[in-house]
Amino acid sequence: MEILNKKQKIILIGVGVIMLLVIGFYITHKMGTYKEVNLNEFVQGEEIIEEEREEKLEENIIVYITGEVLNDGIVEIEEGARISDIIERAGGLTKEADLSKVNLAYKVQDGEKVYIPSKKEKNKEEKEVISLENGEGVIPSGNNTSVNSKVNINKASQAELETLQGVGPSTAMKIIDYRNNSGKFKTIEDIKNVSGIGEAKFNNIKNSICI
Secondary structure, rough: OOOOOOHHHHHHHHHHHHHHHHHHHHHHHHHHHHHHOOOOOHHHHHHHHHHHHHHHHHHHEEEEEEEEEEOOEEEEEEEOOOOHHHHOOOOOOOOOOOOOHHHHHHOOOOOOEEEOOEEHHHHHOOOHHHHHOOOOOOOOOOOOOEEOOOEEEOOHHHHHHHHOOOOHHHHHHHHHHHHHOOOOOOOHHHHHHOOOOOHHHHHHHEEEEEE
């Protein structure tokens, strides 16, 4: 075995030191790049989550539900929700709820009010009809409320509009769409601008509506 002389030892040590420096620089550079990439990905991920959260909030609408539901009040729900969804979010119906004039498939809009009537109201309406047939002009209970209470066409819900003579779910929806797109009715005659409401139908409902 040959013994290295002093010069060769110095050369070997120098080469070793250079290799260590190169390896150290390489590792340090790689670690720095790795950390930088991960940090950028983390920041970008946070921004994406925040944007998704904001988009979700923008898609939600606020609806007020009252009447025969277990928890009436303000409901925040996804845009495109229907009355059936609002009822479910409000805890469901009470035993006294009457859905005979409620369109559960109706899509609610932001800021809208949903009213769920009771069976007592239905019975009351039936009594009022009997009263009218007997020639009486007020509710049998003796209060001062007129039987033919008018429907405000600028505020009425779909269910309330459907109480008008000759107005079904489709026409009620057209009335709501018209006032949402064209603004509130300025006179009751303006309702004739709604598709499906001609002079004859207007004459049937003009004494039952107001603005």
